[in-house]
Amino acid sequence: MSHTPHELAEEFPEHIEKMHALKLSDPHFSRLADEYHVCNREVHRAEENVEPTDALNEQEMRKKRMALKDQIWAILSA
Numbered sequence: 001m002s003h004t005p006h007e008l009a010e011e012f013p014e015h016i017e018k019m020h021a022l023k024l025s026d027p028h029f030s031r032l033a034d035e036y037h038v039c040n041r042e043v044h045r046a047e048e049n050v051e052p053t054d055a056l057n058e059q060e061m062r063k064k065r066m067a068l069k070d071q072i073w074a075i076l077s078a
Contacts, residue, residue: 007040
């Protein structure tokens, strides 16, 4: 499979060290990051037709990914 876009390290490259530290010290952040990772992979697999889904479900998955990213950004920027 091709490279998965939208990984957190690509989305927030200036915060890689902070994300690593938060994953180790903040269970809430760690859960959000894990959930984002799973969701992002699901979106990518749907986009690449590895696991096809209907357009509405794909749109909902993208919305969930964006909401998780927004929560992660709120923690990183605090």
